[in-house]
Amino acid sequence: MSKSPIDQLGERLTRKLAGYSSRRSFLARLGMALSATPVLPLLPVARASAADAPKTDFERYAQTTDPTKCTYWKYCASDGVLCSCCGGGSHTCPPGAEPSPISWIGTCVNPENGRSYVIAYRDCCGKPICSAGKSCFCDGGDRELPTYRSPLNNDIIWCFGKASATYHCSTAALLGLADGARK
């Protein structure tokens, strides 16, 4: 019984392929591909696509070492005088001032690990405004919304709910991770 033209073509191709390739070379190429796979996600292309959004102006210059500077990473949306320049800390009020129970909450990216954190911008109240140097007056605005979206606006004095609504200075308290939420 004679072979059909399709069978003959198939046989010719298979013999040709077998003539110039070997199982060993196939295995070598497969091995290279497999071993390269874990490295590929580290390439810049993959890292760029993993970022949620392009960096804001604040994020380009954010630092993690000096909380008395407006560029400190947690102040990405701080609008006011830094309590860390007024005898308090980045998340603590100076003596004699008390934190407002009401604040607005946003997110800042930590430049050390590129992760987004939840920050509560609590004003410290009950004393006249702190007279710190000009470099302590910050105007961060990352992910802030206009005044008509008041819960996410930082032009508002957030000194509600205390006996005195007098603004003294601003803090930025770290609450936890904003990305990678558990389902």
Place this chain on the structure above:
Amino acid sequence: MTWIARCAAMTLGLLGSAAPAAQMPTAEFSAPQRDYILACAGCHGLHGVSNPHLVPSLQGLAGYFLDLPKGRAYLSRLPNVAFSTLSDEQLAAVLNYMVFEIGAGSAPPGARPYVAAEVGQWRKRPLTEVTLSAYRRQLVETLIRRYRAPAALRGYGTDLP
């Protein structure tokens, strides 16, 4: 370091400034908890308690509104809820977190969780055509007199001590 060693170190995550980042707090929130914190907690407080005269307390209280269909709808028709940037699914999850976790113990037995379709319908009718404080007061009085709600629900809107 050779190219191969460098590749191996990259693969194992040994390069880069991992040490300072490791010192960061790593509290992780569930998705509804995170959405609640970002969208609601600034005023209502992380645990549903703030200044009860200025902001309604939610802790152990929010679920009482589910005693009445009108109360159930009320929570998703509140302007800041209805106008939220969250999707219907996310908003339903936040409402469930608020009612069943922050408000634990206050929802009536067997209360159904909110679902996206329901929230999607109610948020199309935000409570913008009513005097919200009066609307709430009337609802709260009904919940206290005819159902099991505690007098603490009256705290919001009263004068500061």
